[in-house]
Amino acid sequence: MSEDIAFWLSYLTNGKHLTWYASFQFTIFAAVAGGILAVVFGLIGATLKNSRYLPLRLIGTFYSSIVRGVPDVLFFLFFPLAFEQAVEWIWASQVCTPEMIAAQSAAWPPCKAANWILTTPEYLILASVSLGLVYGAFATNVIHGAMRSVPHGQLEAARAYGMSTGQVLWRVQIRQMWVYALPGLSNVWMLIIKATSLLSLLQIADIVLWADRLGAPNFLPAVGLVHDDWRWRYYLVLFVFYILVTLISEKGFNALMRRAGRGMLNEGHH
Amino acid sequence: MAQTAGAIVEKLPVVAIRDLHKSFGALEVLKGISFTAREGEVISLIGSSGSGKSTLLRCINMLEVPDKGVVAIDGEEIKLRGEAPRRHIGDENQIRRIRSELGMVFQSFNLWAHLTILENVMEAPLIVQKRARPEVEAEARAMLTKVGIGEKADSYPSQLSGGQQQRAAIARALCINPRVMLFDEPTSALDPELEVEVLRVIKILADEGRTMVLVTHDMEFARSVSDRVIFLHQGLIEEEGTPEEVFGATKSARLKQFLNAANHE
Numbered sequence: 001m002s003e004d005i006a007f008w009l010s011y012l013t014n015g016k017h018l019t020w021y022a023s024f025q026f027t028i029f030a031a032v033a034g035g036i037l038a039v040v041f042g043l044i045g046a047t048l049k050n051s052r053y054l055p056l057r058l059i060g061t062f063y064s065s066i067v068r069g070v071p072d073v074l075f076f077l078f079f080p081l082a083f084e085q086a087v088e089w090i091w092a093s094q095v096c097t098p099e100m101i102a103a104q105s106a107a108w109p110p111c112k113a114a115n116w117i118l119t120t121p122e123y124l125i126l127a128s129v130s131l132g133l134v135y136g137a138f139a140t141n142v143i144h145g146a147m148r149s150v151p152h153g154q155l156e157a158a159r160a161y162g163m164s165t166g167q168v169l170w171r172v173q174i175r176q177m178w179v180y181a182l183p184g185l186s187n188v189w190m191l192i193i194k195a196t197s198l199l200s201l202l203q204i205a206d207i208v209l210w211a212d213r214l215g216a217p218n219f220l221p222a223v224g225l226v227h228d229d230w231r232w233r234y235y236l237v238l239f240v241f242y243i244l245v246t247l248i249s250e251k252g253f254n255a256l257m258r259r260a261g262r263g264m265l266n267e268g269h270h
Numbered sequence: 271m272a273q274t275a276g277a278i279v280e281k282l283p284v285v286a287i288r289d290l291h292k293s294f295g296a297l298e299v300l301k302g303i304s305f306t307a308r309e310g311e312v313i314s315l316i317g318s319s320g321s322g323k324s325t326l327l328r329c330i331n332m333l334e335v336p337d338k339g340v341v342a343i344d345g346e347e348i349k350l351r352g353e354a355p356r357r358h359i360g361d362e363n364q365i366r367r368i369r370s371e372l373g374m375v376f377q378s379f380n381l382w383a384h385l386t387i388l389e390n391v392m393e394a395p396l397i398v399q400k401r402a403r404p405e406v407e408a409e410a411r412a413m414l415t416k417v418g419i420g421e422k423a424d425s426y427p428s429q430l431s432g433g434q435q436q437r438a439a440i441a442r443a444l445c446i447n448p449r450v451m452l453f454d455e456p457t458s459a460l461d462p463e464l465e466v467e468v469l470r471v472i473k474i475l476a477d478e479g480r481t482m483v484l485v486t487h488d489m490e491f492a493r494s495v496s497d498r499v500i501f502l503h504q505g506l507i508e509e510e511g512t513p514e515e516v517f518g519a520t521k522s523a524r525l526k527q528f529l530n531a532a533n534h535e
Contacts, residue, residue: 157380160331161394161446162370164362171397176384263426264383 014223020210024241026120027196027207030128031245034192037132039185042139047169049144060140067137072195075134080118080126080202088114123202135192142184146177178260186253193245197238211238281308282345284450284481285330290339292325293354299325300336301505307450310479314492317502318528323485326502327454330483331372332365343368344449370398373443377455379435381427381442387414388423391442399446406445413441417471433464437471444475451475453484457491489532493517501525 011017041063048060067075085108092114100111109115118126150173158168199206213219215231283306292300299322307313315323328334330341337354340347348368349360359365381390391410395401414420417437419430427435436456443451456472457465469491476482476495486492492499492513499516501509501524509522520526 151380151383153376153378153380154382156333157374157376157382160333160369160372160374161442162366162368162398163394164366167397171393172382172384176382262384263386263428 011224014225016210016214016220016223016225019205020207020214023205023207023210026124026199026204029124030131030199031193031196033125033128034131034135034196035189037128038135038139038188038192039143041132041136042143042185042188043174045136045140046143046147049140050147060144064137064140064144067134068141070134072131072134073198073201076127076130076195076198076201079130079133080123083126083129084116084118085109088116091116118203120204123204124199127199127202127204131192131195135188135195138188138191139185142188143177143181146179146181146184147173149180150176176264179257179264182253182257182260186249189249189253190246193242193249207238207241211235281310283308283342284311284344285483286340286342286345287326287330288340288342290326290329290341291337291354292322292329292334293337299505300329302339303502303505303507305500305507305510307481307483310481311497312476312480312482312484312495314496314499315483315485315502316487316489316492316499316528317508318531321502322505323502324454327452327483327485330450330452331369331374332359333374335359343372366398370394370446371449373446373448373451375436375439375443375451375453375456377458379427379432379439379459381435381439383427386424386426387419387430387438387441390427390438391445394442394446410441410445413444414438416444416474417441418467431464432460433467436460436464436468440468440471440475449481451480451482453482453486455485455487458487487532489517489529501528503528 045060045063048056049064051057051060088109092110095113096111100113104111154172154176155168158172163171196206197208200209211234212231214225215229215234217227217229219225285307287306288304290300290303291298299320303322303326305313315326317323325334329336330343332341332348332350335350335357337357342348346364346368349364350357351360352358381387382393385393388407388410391413392403392406395406395409396403411420411423414423417440419434419437419441422430422434422438427438430438436459440456453472457468460468465488469488472482472484472491473495484492484495494513496513498510499513500507501516501522503522503524509516509520509525516525517529520529
């Protein structure tokens, strides 16, 4: 019995498992950063959609209706690659001499000096921005609707007291819209959390990739990882993780809702 | 409040309106209106619904931009640009500065729901007038006490009755130290028993010698509070004068008809 405990203790604390545990930080970082960016892009998109100027309105509408339709997996593959190559292209136009380009045998980048090597931190940031952009389009729709739910008279009062357009937007409309937006945003947040399981597409050794490796039969026998196909056990751990995140998120959103609803939700009168 | 007979100095026009026109689509709501409100004067705008009285009031602070005509506050003309129906504010900084001195009270209160009563009253002085917080807070509390809801400072608007909300809205208008107070049917959304408490506050302000322009459907109140009453009919001033003249010695047949109907409400 105690041998069993000793075995599992050493099995679950070997280096590869510790790396797996550490990789949870990537998932959590991508979710939080992606979530914050989605709200930021959502606020920008909704403001554009509400703009008095047609071109801005079109940009906002284009963003929210087109990007929502793009599959997140595709965008995940497209955006970081496109961004990387765009940076390299600009960089190459600055640093590459004709001789360097002639010496370059590979098709890309144009010269070796313009090669931008991405590692996990950069990929993680690009992944967060991708999440932010894709789910920001959903947030745009949610926030746009919420902003229109703010009673018109209160915006008018703000103008009547001399607030600028920006002050009306920031101090009244955005402060009040949360109570209408949060239910929708909590859905967007759940979608973002789910989408973090795609991190491994970007060479990030995330929780899914490690679960896959560690569960595979006889992955690294040299370090004691000898067993049958245990992937389902590892996947089960991920299920539990995602369920816990869901439960915590729900509690968090309830707290946010109480904060945003102060004075605005019926909470007993007179 | 009637001006004292001893006032020799001609008082300055705080609000001057000249030849105001406004249409909504094909409907011409204001057809050329001129009037002035002098320092300390209380003017009531009366008339049936659709006579343009609310639109006229909303033109004073440019919540509605008139198609034609001039509005001047303290002798300063509000700059407008373009031609109707695209006429618009000409100088954002000017209108913000002028608006920050016009205390508007709305029919539906329009308190900011996410702020407490105290925060509502402090918002414009802090954010627009950029005054110091301690000074503003002291004044805001004093104003809330003045309108009789000092103990509600930390409540939210949704926790107050309509009459209390409207009094809070009046405190909000007072706290900007307005040159003019604009009241847009301040009691129309209230039950009769709550109307009284709001009217009492407005009466106190009128007696203090504040300059006020008031849109109202309450003839009894217009009579007791005003220095001058303006009766609008179909976008034009049909009759104007002191309450005694307008209510006691009515000249216009339309006003007579209107007052009869109002009495029988």
